[in-house]
Amino acid sequence: MVDSLVFNVAQLLRESIGAVRHVEVAANLQHLAPELEQAEGASEATLSGPVRMIHTNTGILVQGHLYAEAALACARCLDPVAVPLAIEVEELFIPTIDVVTGKPVTPEEDDRALWIDEHHILDMSEVLRQDALLAAPVHVLCKEDCRGLCPTCGQNLNQGSCDCTPDVDPRWGPLVELLKQTK
Numbered sequence: 186m187v188d189s190l191v192f193n194v195a196q197l198l199r200e201s202i203g204a205v206r207h208v209e210v211a212a213n214l215q216h217l218a219p220e221l222e223q224a225e226g227a228s229e230a231t232l233s234g235p236v237r238m239i240h241t242n243t244g245i246l247v248q249g250h251l252y253a254e255a256a257l258a259c260a261r262c263l264d265p266v267a268v269p270l271a272i273e274v275e276e277l278f279i280p281t282i283d284v285v286t287g288k289p290v291t292p293e294e295d296d297r298a299l300w301i302d303e304h305h306i307l308d309m310s311e312v313l314r315q316d317a318l319l320a321a322p323v324h325v326l327c328k329e330d331c332r333g334l335c336p337t338c339g340q341n342l343n344q345g346s347c348d349c350t351p352d353v354d355p356r357w358g359p360l361v362e363l364l365k366q367t368k
């Protein structure tokens with residue numbers, strides 16, 4: 186799949202205020218936001234959806250509803266967990282060059298992620314990366330009572346127990362001995 190996050194808005198900036206473009210945005214979630222704890226071996230997730238670009242008197246207003254079904258790693262056993270990510274985008278992108286005169290303009294916006302570059306390229310990657318990270322839960326579990334992995338052998342304890350002796354809190358030692366004797 187080819188990522189589609191970058192748009193040339195030169196033509197739109199030349200049109201009258203209020204002119205609109207409808208585009209379809211798509212990105213491989215792994216490319217877009219490698220920071221997301223995606224489960225290993227899970228199929229690739231695509232963040233996609235319709236986006237509207239509107240020429241305003243200050244720049245290009247981008248509005249869209251994007252969706253991805255991410256496969257995030259369970260915080261305990263690392264199994265994939267399907268997590269829906271719904272992202273509402275509404276950002277104003279600002280030109281750094283006047284499309285008519287070709288002269289540089291100083292954007293009244295400090296966040297460079299919202300700058301349209303000198304070639305009139307509007308790049309949504311950074312905005313969508315941040316939105317995806319915000320939309321994703323910090324901590325996902327495959328189920329409430331996931332038993333996780335054995336810290337010694339790595340066995341997935343949801344699939345069965347292993348032969349490792351669990352570490353016993355030394356304070357329980359005498360009680361464990363007592364239990365052994367009564368067996």
Ligand SMILES: [Zn+2]
Pocket residue numbers: 259260261262263264326327328331332333
């Ligand atoms: Zn789990």
Ligand SMILES: [Zn+2]
Pocket residue numbers: 335336337338339340347348349
């Ligand atoms: Zn074990």
